[in-house]
Amino acid sequence: MAVVGIAAAALCVGFGPTAAAVAPARSGLPGLPRTHTADDARQRVIDRAKTWNPGTPQRVPYDQGKYHNGYHTDCSGYASMALGLNPPGLNTVALASSAVSSPIAMSDLLPGDLVIDATGDNNTRHVVIFESWANPARTSYWAYEQRGGYGTDHRVLTYGLKPGSEFHAYRPRVLGGGGDPGSGGKYWVDTFANAIGYREPNTDDPQGTLNKGTNYVYCRVWGAEVRNGNQFNHWWLRTDLDRTNPGKNGRGAYVSAYYLAKWGNDEAKDNAGRDIPNC
Helix, strand or coil: CCCCCCCCCCCCCCCCCCCCCCCCCCCCCCCCCCCCHHHHHHHHHHHHHHCCCCCCCCCCCCEEEEEECCEEECHHHHHHHHHCCCCCCCCHHHHCCCCCEEEECHHHCCCCCEEEECCCCCCCCEEEEEEEECCCCCCCEEEEEEECCCEEEEEEECCCCCCCCCCEEEEEHHHCCCCCCCCCCCEEEEECCCEEEECCCCCCCEEEEECCEEEEECEEEEEEEEEECCEEEEEEEEECCCEECCCCCCCCEEEEHHHECCCCCCCCECCCCCECCEC
């Protein structure tokens, strides 16, 4: 790119440490430490989901017309609360929109991501919060949901895993998603070295390499800090990589704005000096 429940009950209507990334520094110093900013954001989603006491006698009852701490007590209100969105929360269709999340493969689900059926009407649409895979074969997963006829629950589900399912996986913007990377404009930047691109705005899962030179990016996301001495950046740039690792995805990957040649700490601007828009 460089120029150079297992069973469908009543629906709602309405990870271990890895090695640090090694990146060249402007000063020639080796290695950059990794942080857990993105992991912390995912844990906060799960922690908020637990506050409605899923699967206990104290769970929040399901009711489209009622509220709990300002949020609708339906599936989308519950998901909105867990994501930290403003009350009373968004509906299921809005949660699946490019303004709030981006589609991902079911196999790419991580804690805090959503599995959504946004089709049909308010009697069939539903959203659940992914927590973890229930088995090594990934044929089911643990999820949090606010479901009709019961209320807040934590159980094993298979939504989205069967052929033809109307459920699909989404990554919320607050966790690094934000629409189709090919649908927006491109912003040109100069990078001072080859940069590793990652699946999310942290150093957990390398996808490939962005070559040194003039490159386009789509948008920026605040994520894990990349630091070397006094030089650091929390911004990550969504882009398409020049080289993709085997079995990985180089489209819409994240490269640290640390690599921008023209700008300083916690800056993410294009070559014309304009702030790159948020994803």
